[in-house]
Amino acid sequence: xxxxxxxxxxxxxxxxxxxxxxxxxxxxxxxxxxxxxxxxxxxxxxxxxxxxxxxxxxxxxxxxxxxxxxxxxxxxxxxxxxxxxxxxxxxxxxxxxxxxxxxxxxxxxxxxxxxxxxxxxxxxxxxxxxxxxxxxxxxxxxxxxxxxxxxxxxxxxxxxxxxxxxxxxxxxxxxxx
Numbered sequence: 001x002x003x004x005x006x007x008x009x010x011x012x013x014x015x016x017x018x019x020x021x022x023x024x025x026x027x028x029x030x031x032x033x034x035x036x037x038x039x040x041x042x043x044x045x046x047x048x049x050x051x052x053x054x055x056x057x058x059x060x061x062x063x064x065x066x067x068x069x070x071x072x073x074x075x076x077x078x079x080x081x082x083x084x085x086x087x088x089x090x091x092x093x094x095x096x097x098x099x100x101x102x103x104x105x106x107x108x109x110x111x112x113x114x115x116x117x118x119x120x121x122x123x124x125x126x127x128x129x130x131x132x133x134x135x136x137x138x139x140x141x142x143x144x145x146x147x148x149x150x151x152x153x154x155x156x157x158x159x160x161x162x163x164x165x166x167x168x169x170x171x172x173x174x175x176x177x
Contacts, residue, residue, distance in 0.1 A: 005095075008088045012095035015076065016103075024100045030073060031093035037064050038089040047086050054081045106136040110154045114147040114163065129153060132160070 019027045037043055046052050046060060058081055062069055069077065080086050101107050109129060111117070117125065122139065130137050133155050144152075148164035 004088055004091045007085060008091035008095050011080070011085065011088065011092045012099060015092075016096055016099040018072070021103075024103070028093070028097050028100050031089070031096050033065060034061070034077070035090040035093040037061055038086045044087075054078075057081050057086070101138070104136070106138055107133065107155050109133075109137040109139050111139050111141045112144040112147060112152040112154075112163070113141060114143075114145055114149050114151075116143060117141055125151065129155075129160075133158070 015027060015031075016024075038047070043060070047057060058074075058077060061077055062074075080089065085092075097108065109126075111122075111125065111129075122141065126137060126139060137155065146165060148168075150163035150166070152163045152166060153160040
C-alpha cells in the first residue's frame with residue numbers, strides 16, 4: 001500500500017500546485033470522478049489489456065466523464081495513461097483532497113450513524129464536532145445500523161465513538177479484563 005502512496009504523492013502535489021485556489025473544489029470533484037471510473041471492474045480490465053491503446057483508454061474515460069475534459073484535465077489524464085498510473089487514481093484523489101483541506105483549514109469527517117440524520121441534527125452535530133476537532137469539517141454521513149444508536153465519527157486518523165455498539169464493546173472489554 002505504501003507503494004501506491006509513494007506513486008500518487010507527486011501527482012497529487014503537482015496538480016495541487018498547478019490548480020488555482022478557486023479551482024480546488026473542481027479538481028477535487030474531477031479526481032473523485034476519475035477514481036470512480038478507474039476502480040470500475042470493467043475499466044480495470046480495459047486498463048490492463050495490452051491490446052487497448054492509450055488513445056482508446058483516453059477515449060473511453062472522456063466518454064464516461066459527466067463533463068468534457070478541458071486541456072489541463074486532458075494533459076493530466078494523458079500523463080497518467082502514458083505512465084501506467086491510472087490504478088493510483090483513488091490515492092491521488094485522496095491525497096489531493098487532503099492537500100485541499102489543509103489549505104482551507106478543514107477536514108473530511110465520516111459520520112457513521114445508526115439512523116438517517118435530518119439537516120437540523122446534522123448541523124447541530126457538526127457544530128459540536130467542529131468545536132471538538134477545532135477545524136471546519138466536511139461531513140459524509142454513512143448509515144450503519146449495527147451501531148444500534150449514536151454515532152461514530154472519523155476525522156483523519158482520529159475516531160470519536162459515542163455509539164451504543166462502541167459502549168457495549170467497551171463494557172465487554174472491561175468485564176472480561
